[in-house]
Amino acid sequence: MFTKEELLSYYTTMVQIRQFDLEAKRAREAGEILGNVHVYVGEEAIATGVCACLNTTDYIESTHRGHGHTIAKGAQLKPMMAELYGKATGSCHGKGGSQHIADFKVGMLGANGIVGGGFGLAVGAALAARYQKTGAISVVFFGDGASNRGTFHEAANMAAAWRLPVIFVCENNGIACSTPHSTGGQQAVVDLSKRALGYGMESYVVDGNDFFSVYGAMKRLVKRARGGEGNCCGFLECQTHRPFGHIVGDVQRYRDPTQAKAQWEADDCIKNFERRCITAGWLEPQDFEAVQRAVSETIEQARQFAIDSPYPDKSQLFTDLYD
Amino acid sequence: MSIKTYKEATWEAMKEEMLRDPSVYAMAEDIIGNGGSMGHYIGLGQAVGDENRVLDAPISETAIVASAVGAALAGMRPVIDMRFSNCLPVCMDELTNQAAKSRYMFGGQGKVHMVVRCPDGIMKMQGAHHTDCLEAWFAHVPGLQVVIPSSPAEGKGLLKSAIRNDNPVIFFEHKTLFKMEGEVPEEEYTIPIGKARVARDGKDVSIIVYGVMVSRALEAAKVLEQEGVSAEVIDLRTVSPWDKETVLASVRKTGRVVVAHEAVRQCGFGAELSATIGEEAFASLKTPVVRIGAPFVPIPMSPHLEDMCRTLPKDIISAVKRVLS
Numbered sequence: 001m002f003t004k005e006e007l008l009s010y011y012t013t014m015v016q017i018r019q020f021d022l023e024a025k026r027a028r029e030a031g032e033i034l035g036n037v038h039v040y041v042g043e044e045a046i047a048t049g050v051c052a053c054l055n056t057t058d059y060i061e062s063t064h065r066g067h068g069h070t071i072a073k074g075a076q077l078k079p080m081m082a083e084l085y086g087k088a089t090g091s092c093h094g095k096g097g098s099q100h101i102a103d104f105k106v107g108m109l110g111a112n113g114i115v116g117g118g119f120g121l122a123v124g125a126a127l128a129a130r131y132q133k134t135g136a137i138s139v140v141f142f143g144d145g146a147s148n149r150g151t152f153h154e155a156a157n158m159a160a161a162w163r164l165p166v167i168f169v170c171e172n173n174g175i176a177c178s179t180p181h182s183t184g185g186q187q188a189v190v191d192l193s194k195r196a197l198g199y200g201m202e203s204y205v206v207d208g209n210d211f212f213s214v215y216g217a218m219k220r221l222v223k224r225a226r227g228g229e230g231n232c233c234g235f236l237e238c239q240t241h242r243p244f245g246h247i248v249g250d251v252q253r254y255r256d257p258t259q260a261k262a263q264w265e266a267d268d269c270i271k272n273f274e275r276r277c278i279t280a281g282w283l284e285p286q287d288f289e290a291v292q293r294a295v296s297e298t299i300e301q302a303r304q305f306a307i308d309s310p311y312p313d314k315s316q317l318f319t320d321l322y323d
Numbered sequence: 324m325s326i327k328t329y330k331e332a333t334w335e336a337m338k339e340e341m342l343r344d345p346s347v348y349a350m351a352e353d354i355i356g357n358g359g360s361m362g363h364y365i366g367l368g369q370a371v372g373d374e375n376r377v378l379d380a381p382i383s384e385t386a387i388v389a390s391a392v393g394a395a396l397a398g399m400r401p402v403i404d405m406r407f408s409n410c411l412p413v414c415m416d417e418l419t420n421q422a423a424k425s426r427y428m429f430g431g432q433g434k435v436h437m438v439v440r441c442p443d444g445i446m447k448m449q450g451a452h453h454t455d456c457l458e459a460w461f462a463h464v465p466g467l468q469v470v471i472p473s474s475p476a477e478g479k480g481l482l483k484s485a486i487r488n489d490n491p492v493i494f495f496e497h498k499t500l501f502k503m504e505g506e507v508p509e510e511e512y513t514i515p516i517g518k519a520r521v522a523r524d525g526k527d528v529s530i531i532v533y534g535v536m537v538s539r540a541l542e543a544a545k546v547l548e549q550e551g552v553s554a555e556v557i558d559l560r561t562v563s564p565w566d567k568e569t570v571l572a573s574v575r576k577t578g579r580v581v582v583a584h585e586a587v588r589q590c591g592f593g594a595e596l597s598a599t600i601g602e603e604a605f606a607s608l609k610t611p612v613v614r615i616g617a618p619f620v621p622i623p624m625s626p627h628l629e630d631m632c633r634t635l636p637k638d639i640i641s642a643v644k645r646v647l648s
Contacts, residue, residue, distance in 0.1 A: 120389020128397035320431030
């Protein structure tokens with residue numbers, strides 16, 4: 001059972017991700033920011049449900065589509081938005097941008113421009129935590145497409161063999177960049193969590209559009225990981241939607257964009273959360289409205305902060321490269 | 324001073340650094356059973372009193388390197404060993420995208436202090452998948468450092484610096500070095516990364532080398548001396564960063580230059596040296612720079628063909644004669 005504060009906090013995180021990324025999408029479409037922007041809209045319940053089970057000192061490794069993970073792990077929105085604009089006040093002082101956003105203060109060790117690049121890094125972070133006896137665990141987010149990379153299999157094997165507390169969170173939105181699973185050419189198994197069996201991991205498949213399902217399964221995996229007994233790795237497959245293109249500006253000639261969006265709208269994780277809370281009598285419609293309004297203001301402040309911030313000085317070209 | 328092999332000297336470096344800093348650990352395939360590809364980790368865990376700090380990895384080069392990057396970002400100082408430099412291409416993303424760039428593109432939020440030890444070079448009839456010298460690949464990547472020691476004492480001092488250093492270091496060790504003996508100081512010492520050394524003073528020609536080529540160049544210089552040629556030998560020690568000042572000072576003194584490496588000549592690190600010398604010390608050159616290296620072929624196994632790919636003292640001597648003519 002959740003307290004009202006907890007529910008509002010989860011809801012706020014989901015709405016922050018939604019509004020942050022809708023704003024990022026708008027800004028990218030308007031040409032106010034350039035470069036690669038992958039929005040997390042539609043998948044908010046996953047990052048929120050997963051990170052709700054983690055501590056600040058736990059580690060996460062992210063993907064191209066990393067804003068949602070970063071926000072859910074507790075990053076501040078102003079430096080995040082400034083990072084998208086390449087500004088000096090950004091989380092990475094403007095050197096990473098949307099695709100390489102990170103916030104080490106909250107254990108977010110980086111989005112990754114290489115699909116499947118984060119698996120081994122998460123194993124290493126868990127190994128470090130074991131050496132340092134911090135009790136931290138490590139979570140790696142990845143897409144269905146990335147599960148076909150050898151890096152997944154090497155990291156999964158190593159983490160399991162070494163009994164490291166690593167949880168593999170697969171965001172299965174059914175489409176790898178521009179290639180839907182329905183083409184049949186991506187992988188032989190439909191149920192990606194079956195891959196966890198090969199590494200002796202506990203695994204769950206959940207509805208990634210339902211915060212409570214994600215949270216419930218993750219809670220069990222985290223408990224096991226923290227217990228540190230035996231093979232304490234976990235695999236969580238969250239089935240979800242990708243309502244927009246792979247990247248902002250993708251015209252999606254590989255599918256019917258209207259249909260994809262409509263399917264998501266009928267199964268939107270934020271609306272699902274609202275319905276569940278109202279049906280159960282946990283929250284009222286005005287609670288949601290208040291959050292939506294407050295988040296809108298926060299996003300506007302973040303946008304203004306990003307616009308007002310200076311670009312990095314030219315003297316910064318060589319900083320943070322070598323000692 | 325005492326006489327030690329390169330294997331012993333670098334083993335001591337590992338032991339000393341692991342005792343000095345609890346965040347240092349070693350990881351490689353076969354690091355326990357065989358003690359590493361050259362037996363250079365035998366007994367290390369027991370020697371530091373913690374066998375958990377010498378980790379036997381599954382045959383998963385990408386996970387070995389990536390986990391080292393992740394552990395470094397989380398505060399550890401991994402020393403990983405690729406067994407042979409030819410395993411490096413298996414994990415190029417982890418080296419060139421993750422290790423090299425994480426610190427920079429995340430705005431300095433974390434540092435990737437790790438060492439990647441890579442035994443390399445032609446030993447004897449190991450064929451093309453176990454012999455490459457790949458330093459030029461990694462010297463081309465901003466964010467990485469490339470260190471190539473030439474002797475037991477150099478190996479020890481440079482390995483200690485590489486471990487303490489906050490940058491990702493690719494540490495190439497010619498396989499024939501491991502049995503090489505030499506004097507190693509008893510006392511604690513390190514050798515700075517990025518500072519070349521004049522291995523032999525001379526006035527007629529500068530021979531610019533690194534790694535195993537240093538002893539070959541010194542051997543060549545001895546022969547040349549008997550023929551009345553005074554050759555200066557510069558040991559670069561590190562090719563990224565590389566010590567331009569020491570190289571250019573030598574070039575300005577002698578006016579004649581031979582650049583030699585065991586890596587294939589085409590696009591080898593010698594090309595960078597030669598181009599820089601041409602750009603910045605052209606007026607001092609009495610003859611064009613001569614650079615030598617292996618022919619542009621995968622290293623063949625068959626002994627006579629393999630011999631054609633070695634860069635030996637005789638090749639250096641004939642190169643010196645070309646720049647003197």
